[in-house]
Amino acid sequence: MQIYHIIKILRRNKKMAVNKVDYEVLTSGVSVYSNQAGALDDVINSLVQMNGQLQDGWTNQTADAFIERFENEYKPALENARDAIQSISDFIQNYMQNRQDDDAQGAAAVRG
Known part of the structure; x- marks a missing residue:
């Protein structure tokens, strides 16, 4: 509901801008995205380990094709998904740090 009202106000007066940063929410976002990237890394490692076991008990052309496709495609x-998720965490972290730095500089300028 709140975001709807902000958008409605912005549409009425396009020169007015709302600038709110909840650092706790951003910190939570950094953590969630980073943790999910780590979880996906764990999944990748588990699948690679499972493929090693599969190769011990499944040796034919189909098995070779499966492992090849896994290694080359899946x-x-x-890994790209993991890296993308981590880059989101990194972006939020950098944004938050930049905002905190800007806020501190603005406060220092006001204080003189």
Whole structure:
């Protein structure tokens, strides 16, 4: 509801801008995204380990094709997803740090 009202106000007066930063929410976002990237890394490692076990008990052309496809297609896609999720965490962290620095500089300028 609150965001709807902010958007409504902004549409009425396009020169007016709302600038609110809840650092606790941003910190939580950094943590959640980073943790999920780590969880996906754990998934990747588990799958790689499972594939090692599969190769011990599954040795034919189909098995070779499966492992090849996993290594060439699925694993890189999972790694890209992991990296993208981590980059979101990094972006939020950098944004938050920049905002805190800007806020501190603004406060220092006001104080003189």
